[in-house]
Amino acid sequence: xxxxxxxxxxxxxxxxxxxxxxxxxxxxxxxxxxxxxxxxxxxxxxxxxxxxxxxxxxxxxxxxxxxxxxxxxxxxxxxxxxxxxxxxxxxxxxxxxxxxxxxxxxxxxxxxxxxxxxxxxxxxxxxxxxxxxxxxxxxxxxxxxxxxxxxxxxxxxxxxxxxxxxxxxxxxxxxxxxxxxxxxxxxxxxxxxxxxxxxxxxxxxxxxxxxxxxxxxxxxxxxxxxxxxxxxxxxxxxxxxxxxxxxxxxxxxxxxxxxxxxxxxxxxxxxxxxxxxxxxxxxxxxxxxxxxxxxxxxxxxxxxxxxxxxxxxxxxxxxxxxxxxxxxxxxxxxxxxxxxxxxxxxxxxxxxxxxxxxxxxxxxxxxxxxxxxxxxxxxxxxxxxxxxxxxxxxxxxxxxxxxxxxxxxxxxx
Amino acid sequence: xxxxxxxxxxxxxxxxxxxxxxxxxxxxxxxxxxxxxxxxxxxxxxxxxxxxxxxxxxxxxxxxxxxxxxxxxxxxxxxxxxxxxxxxxxxxxxxxxxxxxxxxxxxxxxxxxxxxxxxxxxxxxxxxxxxxxxxxxxxxxxxxxxxxxxxxxxxxxxxxxxxxxxxxxxxxxxxxxxxxxxxxxxxxxxxxxxxxxxxxxxxxxxxxxxxxxxxxxxxxxxxxxxxxxxxxxxxxxxxxxxxxxxxxxxxxxxxxxxxxxxxxxxxxxxxxxxxxxxxxxxxxxxxx
Numbered sequence: 001x002x003x004x005x006x007x008x009x010x011x012x013x014x015x016x017x018x019x020x021x022x023x024x025x026x027x028x029x030x031x032x033x034x035x036x037x038x039x040x041x042x043x044x045x046x047x048x049x050x051x052x053x054x055x056x057x058x059x060x061x062x063x064x065x066x067x068x069x070x071x072x073x074x075x076x077x078x079x080x081x082x083x084x085x086x087x088x089x090x091x092x093x094x095x096x097x098x099x100x101x102x103x104x105x106x107x108x109x110x111x112x113x114x115x116x117x118x119x120x121x122x123x124x125x126x127x128x129x130x131x132x133x134x135x136x137x138x139x140x141x142x143x144x145x146x147x148x149x150x151x152x153x154x155x156x157x158x159x160x161x162x163x164x165x166x167x168x169x170x171x172x173x174x175x176x177x178x179x180x181x182x183x184x185x186x187x188x189x190x191x192x193x194x195x196x197x198x199x200x201x202x203x204x205x206x207x208x209x210x211x212x213x214x215x216x217x218x219x220x221x222x223x224x225x226x227x228x229x230x231x232x233x234x235x236x237x238x239x240x241x242x243x244x245x246x247x248x249x250x251x252x253x254x255x256x257x258x259x260x261x262x263x264x265x266x267x268x269x270x271x272x273x274x275x276x277x278x279x280x281x282x283x284x285x286x287x288x289x290x291x292x293x294x295x296x297x298x299x300x301x302x303x304x305x306x307x308x309x310x311x312x313x314x315x316x317x318x319x320x321x322x323x324x325x326x327x328x329x330x331x332x333x334x335x336x337x338x339x340x341x342x343x344x345x346x347x348x349x350x351x352x353x354x355x356x357x358x359x360x361x362x363x364x365x366x367x368x369x370x371x372x373x374x375x376x377x378x379x380x381x382x383x384x385x386x387x388x389x390x391x392x393x394x395x396x397x398x399x400x401x402x403x404x405x406x407x408x409x410x411x412x413x
Numbered sequence: 414x415x416x417x418x419x420x421x422x423x424x425x426x427x428x429x430x431x432x433x434x435x436x437x438x439x440x441x442x443x444x445x446x447x448x449x450x451x452x453x454x455x456x457x458x459x460x461x462x463x464x465x466x467x468x469x470x471x472x473x474x475x476x477x478x479x480x481x482x483x484x485x486x487x488x489x490x491x492x493x494x495x496x497x498x499x500x501x502x503x504x505x506x507x508x509x510x511x512x513x514x515x516x517x518x519x520x521x522x523x524x525x526x527x528x529x530x531x532x533x534x535x536x537x538x539x540x541x542x543x544x545x546x547x548x549x550x551x552x553x554x555x556x557x558x559x560x561x562x563x564x565x566x567x568x569x570x571x572x573x574x575x576x577x578x579x580x581x582x583x584x585x586x587x588x589x590x591x592x593x594x595x596x597x598x599x600x601x602x603x604x605x606x607x608x609x610x611x612x613x614x615x616x617x618x619x620x621x622x623x624x625x626x627x628x629x630x631x632x633x634x635x636x637x638x639x640x641x642x643x644x645x646x647x648x649x650x651x652x653x654x655x656x657x658x659x660x661x662x663x664x665x666x667x668x669x670x671x672x673x674x675x676x677x678x679x680x681x682x683x684x685x686x687x688x689x690x691x692x693x694x695x696x697x698x699x700x701x
Contacts, residue, residue, distance in 0.1 A: 049626060051528050179671060207670050212621045212630045215426055215551065216665035216673065219419045222545045236530045237630055240621040243532065247548035247620065249539030270532035270622075307529050 037080035038073070038334065040065060040321070041106035041130075043096050043121065045113045048088025049236070052264050053113045053313055057135065058083070059303035060314035061110055063296070064321035074328050082106055088113075090120050097121035101128045107334050110135060110320055113313075115182060119408060122147055126406060129336050133324065135316040137263065137282065139185035140364075140390065141409040143397035146336075148343060148363045150316040150323075150356075152283040154189035155392025156369050158259065160385055161281035162193035162230060164371055165257035168279075170227025171197075175204035176217070176241075178234035178260075185410065186232040186259050189392065192413045194230060202226050212237040214244050222250070232259035239266065242274050255279070265309040267377050275374040284353045285372045285379040286310040296352035312353075319351035319365075323358060344400075354386060362397045364390035415543030420666055422547060425555050427658030433558035433613045434631040435638045435650045436565055440606035442639050443646020444582045445599070447497060448508040451515040452635060453628020455607050459485045459614025461522060464531045464623045473536050473619075478557075481615030482608040489607025493600050501599065515628075523625045531623040554616055561612065566647050578602050637681045643691015652692050656680065 042061055044054035065079045073079060082104050084096035093112065100106045101124060109125055110133045112118040118134045125132040126146040133148045140153030166173065173194045177187035183206060191201055202224040205217050221229070233241055242261075245251060257279040267275055286297045286309060296318065300310040326349055327342035328334060344360035354368035369388045372379035396409040434456065441449045449455075459481035466476040492514060500507045537549035569575035581588040581598040589595045614628070621627060638657060642649020660680050665673030688695045 047523075047528070049528075205669050208674070210630050211670050211674075212627075213427075213430065215423050216662055217670060219423055219545060220666060222419075223416060225544065236622065236624045236626070239530045239532075243535055243622060244548070244620055247535035247539060247550050249541070249546035249548065253546075265529065269529045271534045273534055274532055305527070307527055 035078065037078045038075070038108075039104060039106040040079050040081050041100040041104065041109040041111075042081055042083040043086050043093060043100065043109070043111040044083075045088045045117075046085040050088045050113050052308060053136070054085070056265070056304065056308050056311050057111075057113070057313045057317045059300050060317035061321055062303070063299050064318045064325075068321070068325050074325055075332070075334070086117065090117055093117045093120050094124065097124045101125065101130055106130070108324060109133070110317060112136065115139065115408075118142070123406075131324075131336050131339055133320040135313065135320045137312055137316075139182045140392040141185075141396065141411055142364075143362065143393065143399065143405045143407055143409055145340065145363070145399050145403050145405070148320070148323075148358065149393075150320040150365050152312060152316075152367070152369065153364065153390050153392050154186050154259070155390055155394075156283075156367070156388045157281040158186065158189045158193050159391065160369050160371060160383075160388070161257055161259070161279065162190055163197040164383070165228055165230065165255075165279055166194055166197040166199045169255050169257075171199040172202055172225070172227040173199045174202050174221050174224055174226035174229050176229060176231035176233060177204070177206045178232060178238060179206035179208050180234075182260075183232045183234055187230075188413050190230045190232065190259070207233070207238065209235050210237055212240045214241045217241075218244060218248050218250070221254070222248075226254060229254060229256045230258075231256060231261075234260050236264075239270070242270065242278075246274050251276070262309075262372070262379070263311060263313070265307060265311075267374055267379065268307055268309055272374075272377045275377070278374045279371070279382075280373070280379075281369060281371050283312040283367055283369060284310075284315040285370055285381060287372070287379045287381055288353065288370055288384075289381075290352060290354050290368075291350070293352040315352045319349060319353065319356050322351060323347060323349050323356065354384075357387070359390060359394070361400050362390050362393040363399060364393050366390070415545060418542050419545045419547070420663065422542070422551075423662045423666065424659045426551050427662045428654045429555035429558040430617070431634060431638055431654035431658050432562050432650060433554070433616060435635040435654065436558075436562060436647075437606045437608075437610035437613065438635050438639045439642070439646035439650045440565070440602060440609060442636075443642070443644075443649070444578065445602055445606070446502075446504055446582075447500070447603075448504060448511065449606075450508055450512040450632070451492075451518060452511075452610055453630075453632040454515045454518040455485050455489070455610030455628070456614030456617065456631060457522065457623075457625060457628040458488060458518065459611030460618035460621075460623045460627060461526065461531075461614075462611065463615045463618045464533055467533060473533070477615040477618070478612070482612040485611025485614070486604040486608035489604045490600055492607075493603040497603060498596070498599065519625045526625075528625060533619045533623065535619040550619060554620070557612075557616055561609070562647070562651065565609070569647065574601075634677075637678075641681060641684045641688075641691055643688070643693035643695070645693035649691055649693045653684075656684070 044057050045051050046054045069078050086092040108131050112134055115138050135150040137151040175187050177183035261278055262280050297310050327339050331338040331342040343358050348357040357366040359366050366387050366389045369385045371382040396411055441447050462481045462484040463476040466480050467473050496510050535550045539546045539548045638650050638653040641653040657677050661673040661677040664676035
């Protein structure tokens with residue numbers, strides 16, 4: 001151990017090393033204090049089968065970033081978006097997620113359209129301690145300290161839609177759903193809220209996403225003679241149901257309340273005779289009237305193609321960025337743990353949808369829910385409910401008590 | 414009683430849809446031995462022709478029965494002349510080439526018209542059988558598909574063109590030696606097949622909606638029907654559709670769509686296992 005003697009050579013060598021080590025933070029910080037931008041990562045589907053949803057999301061995120069930059073950025077630094085189009089392909093999601101974290105070294109990530117995409121990339125961000133915001137309407141249950149969910153869940157939308165529909169149209173209900181995670185879980189919530197409202201479920205059918213012929217089902221439904229249909233049909237093939245339903249002459253005798261109708265700009269692309277009267281519930285419609293909603297819709301309209309509606313996915317991206325920015329200002333740093341503390345402090349913002357508050361227990365949002373009915377190719381807002389908590393996820397998730405939880409619960413109803 | 418009638422009607426509708434979406438393959442695969450993986454996209458082009466021409470104010474029946482088959486037949490000619498004609502007798506290569514064509518067509522249509530579902534309202538109204546409402550359009554679909562099937566059979570059975578096509582497909586060298594322009598027969602047969610896909614797409618459009626990837630739903634069942642049908646393609650698809658559709662319809666009606674699909678696929682596996690050459694391969698006298 002005594003072999004390192006104090007010689008002139010050693011003093012110079014270690015002195016130089018020590019000097020560099022001490023100067024390093026200053027050198028790195030020197031770079032940071034310049035106009036070095038904060039990198040905002042964004043992955044979504046802009047093309048492929050579910051590309052329309054991502055196209056509606058992107059301008060929401062961009063609008064929020066633009067507003068922040070116009071007001072001088074965050075912590076004196078401008079924001080820069082690094083965006084990837086995952087082309088409706090889960091493999092590309094994981095690849096781009098790795099790229100965002102490893103190569104681009106972004107400071108924050110927003111995005112993912114489907115739940116399967118989110119579950120593919122969420123662990124990557126959790127492992128690398130990169131804060132992540134998922135902003136799609138989904139089936140609920142994600143419980144992860146590193147992830148915040150700004151979309152609506154069935155515990156918010158179905159809780160309002162189903163009792164309203166049952167009271168309006170009758171107590172005999174037929175349930176239809178897409179045969180995968182989102183469809184099955186949402187249909188369970190529909191069934192629960194319908195039974196709670198005193199309705200009777202006459203039958204339920206589920207369809208794989210590639211089913212386009214509904215003639216047998218339509219005959220079955222007519223045999224059961226329900227007062228109304230509650231459905232969570234998803235994707236382009238399932239849209240055939242509405243047309244075949246109308247063609248069979250049932251449009252005016254059995255009304256429909258739907259969970260996912262409206263997410264893919266259906267009102268702009270289908271005949272009004274097919275869509276008229278369908279009842280839905282979301283966190284936003286382009287006809288919602290709040291203080292800033294119409295400014296937001298106008299800004300979105302300039303960016304979106306004519307065939308894409310301004311929907312919830314646009315506002316929830318806008319609000320997610322806005323809430324994150326507020327947390328950064330509160331915390332005064334981009335450090336993940338300080339940001340989570342700030343976001344969990346009951347942080348609340350006023351967005352185009354109304355007041356949005358982050359629920360510290362579930363990392364979901366307490367937000368306004370609207371009921372909209374298709375009328376002449378537009379959404380007629382029937383009712384609105386402020387400050388709706390995510391009651392579904394709250395049944396299983398408490399990140400204050402168990403901060404190490406990292407899973408998507410399937411809630412047992 | 415009414416329930417029995419409605420199930421029977423749905424069975425006919427199921428057979429009609431299956432026959433309609435399979436006839437094109439019966440010609441292109443059954444006669445020409447080309448595995449056309451762009452079959453669904455030919456249907457999609459037919460559907461887009463209907464959507465596009467009706468949005469310009471053309472009568473929907475003219476659009477479905479004339480414009481859709483014609484447009485897709487012309488596209489078929491172009492594809493045959495530029496790609497398929499180099500691949501006769503190379504069955505695996507046709508698969509790869511037509512798969513490429515399929516991707517190209519989906520991509521092109523998405524770029525031109527976007528990724529959205531275009532709606533066409535279904536013409537005609539509905540009528541009721543007891544408590545059940547049924548659309549007249551479904552009835553029209555059944556009629557159109559059976560008329561088209563009979564017409565196709567009659568063309569191959571009774572006309573000189575049909576005889577020449579059958580002869581050329583069976584013994585191309587011999588047909589050429591007898592002075593038949595082989596290339597012309599090939600291109601006309603391919604155009605006929607493409608036109609039938611266009612018709613199918615046009616007829617289905619008002620029920621299923623129009624979007625770039627709409628053809629994918631139909632292609633698997635169409636191939637199953639052709640394979641089960643066996644070498645005599647037209648008789649084959651008729652018998653195969655008449656076996657598959659009732660099983661699927663009754664399954665969906667009694668249990669669910671998933672059970673209907675499972676029943677159809679199970680029957681398909683059993684049939685292929687028992688009759689690997691197809692139904693008409695077992696009984697060759699059921700020719701054509």
